[in-house]
Amino acid sequence: MKTNKLMAILCAAVLTVGMSACGGKKEEENKKTADNNSSASEKKEQSSAETTENSGSEDVLSKPFETSCDGSAKVTVSGDKFMVGGKELWFNGVNTPWDKWNDFGGGFNFSFWQEHFEKLHNAGVNACRIWISCNGDVGMMISPDGTFEGATTAHWEDLDSLFMLAENYQIYVMATVQSFDHFKDTNQNYEAWRTLIQSTEHTDEYVDNYIVPLVKRYDACDYLWSVDLCNEPDWIIENSECGKLDWLSLEQYYAKACSAIHANSDVLVTVGMGMIKYNSDKQNGNKISDEELQSLDIGKYDSSLAYVDFWSTHWYDWMIPNWGTIYENTPEEFGLETSKPTVIGELPAKGKDGYDISNVYETAYNNGYQGVFAWKSSGSDDGCGLWLDIQPAIEKMMTVCEDRIFPLGKK
Numbered sequence: 001m002k003t004n005k006l007m008a009i010l011c012a013a014v015l016t017v018g019m020s021a022c023g024g025k026k027e028e029e030n031k032k033t034a035d036n037n038s039s040a041s042e043k044k045e046q047s048s049a050e051t052t053e054n055s056g057s058e059d060v061l062s063k064p065f066e067t068s069c070d071g072s073a074k075v076t077v078s079g080d081k082f083m084v085g086g087k088e089l090w091f092n093g094v095n096t097p098w099d100k101w102n103d104f105g106g107g108f109n110f111s112f113w114q115e116h117f118e119k120l121h122n123a124g125v126n127a128c129r130i131w132i133s134c135n136g137d138v139g140m141m142i143s144p145d146g147t148f149e150g151a152t153t154a155h156w157e158d159l160d161s162l163f164m165l166a167e168n169y170q171i172y173v174m175a176t177v178q179s180f181d182h183f184k185d186t187n188q189n190y191e192a193w194r195t196l197i198q199s200t201e202h203t204d205e206y207v208d209n210y211i212v213p214l215v216k217r218y219d220a221c222d223y224l225w226s227v228d229l230c231n232e233p234d235w236i237i238e239n240s241e242c243g244k245l246d247w248l249s250l251e252q253y254y255a256k257a258c259s260a261i262h263a264n265s266d267v268l269v270t271v272g273m274g275m276i277k278y279n280s281d282k283q284n285g286n287k288i289s290d291e292e293l294q295s296l297d298i299g300k301y302d303s304s305l306a307y308v309d310f311w312s313t314h315w316y317d318w319m320i321p322n323w324g325t326i327y328e329n330t331p332e333e334f335g336l337e338t339s340k341p342t343v344i345g346e347l348p349a350k351g352k353d354g355y356d357i358s359n360v361y362e363t364a365y366n367n368g369y370q371g372v373f374a375w376k377s378s379g380s381d382d383g384c385g386l387w388l389d390i391q392p393a394i395e396k397m398m399t400v401c402e403d404r405i406f407p408l409g410k411k
Helices: 004-016 040-050 060-061 111-125 152-168 191-198 200-218 234-238 248-266 290-294 317-323 359-364 387-405
Strands: 076-078 081-084 085-091 089-097 128-132 140-142 150-153 172-176 224-231 266-272 313-314 342-348 371-375
Touching: 004 128, 004 317, 060 152, 060 234, 081 290, 085 387, 089 172, 089 342, 111 152, 111 387, 128 224, 128 371, 140 191, 150 200, 152 172, 152 200, 191 200, 191 248, 200 224, 200 248, 224 248, 248 266, 248 290, 342 359, 359 371, 359 387
Parallel strands: 089 128, 089 371, 128 172, 172 224, 224 266, 266 313, 313 342, 342 371
Antiparallel strands: 076 081, 081 085, 140 150
């Protein structure tokens, strides 16, 4: 990578000082205390850990995010393909959901993300799916009654660092802003999140005070390519520990957020559905179809802009008896509507019964999927594997379609 660009990132880090296991149940990993060191990256870690949770974000948001992007690397959609610079783009991706649970505003480790992005880039990864809020207990200013004021200063500062690194290492980020974990009754603020999502007023506050500032701030950075509005909302509907809420409340949030994102940015948007049965009219109905989202009363938001730009369905081998194997079928055969691109937003790096990921990415590519994001490249092994399990598939794809993984050239 270019030395001057990396130095700019490290300088920016110095300037900021002072400011579910597989298929639906992801483990929470303990936060670690940041070391009090003099290096730029470690100062950045210390800053996040020491910034108070309730500090406002007006100061950081009043200053634009500094980027050298000029729009030439911005991801767009053409039919069922992703494009960049007039060329087809294929996501040779991974899930890097967190280093430590609730990184952003909660002890962000600059050194980890820099080193991890460099390793991924060198191997041929061009995209990561990252949970920028794991369960809503850190970085979000939410009251017990569901009132939502925005994100903390530390949250925005950490995202600034993340997107500078993403730009430097050509890593397109799918930013996951919610998970079923937000609603899980083992978490501190679960009642507040359940109240928020079921309240028109508080959902509007969340969209206006977080989703809109997020996409407006990083719209100029080509490497925020998409927002994932919720990780596996299926479990919010089905599991008692997540409240067994109704689809209507969730869909109204998705419709409002999609509309606001499209009205305020060129960032793409999706919902990471846990099971095909809620993402297909051939199953229980597509809960995020254009027809479904645009039929809702979303108040001040433009309903014509209420649509996701692509499908991001998750798959694990426990699903085989019910729905088969996603990558061995085309999106249409698996039950997905084909006018939009489809990525496999999660699948295991390793699985059971002889599952071997080494050819999975290539098979998915040949069957018309526009990207694959294996679970996961970071953290501890939750039974689904880690980076060394994923790496052979990533490197193989570089021999298959490097011109689509890095259509503008690999730096």
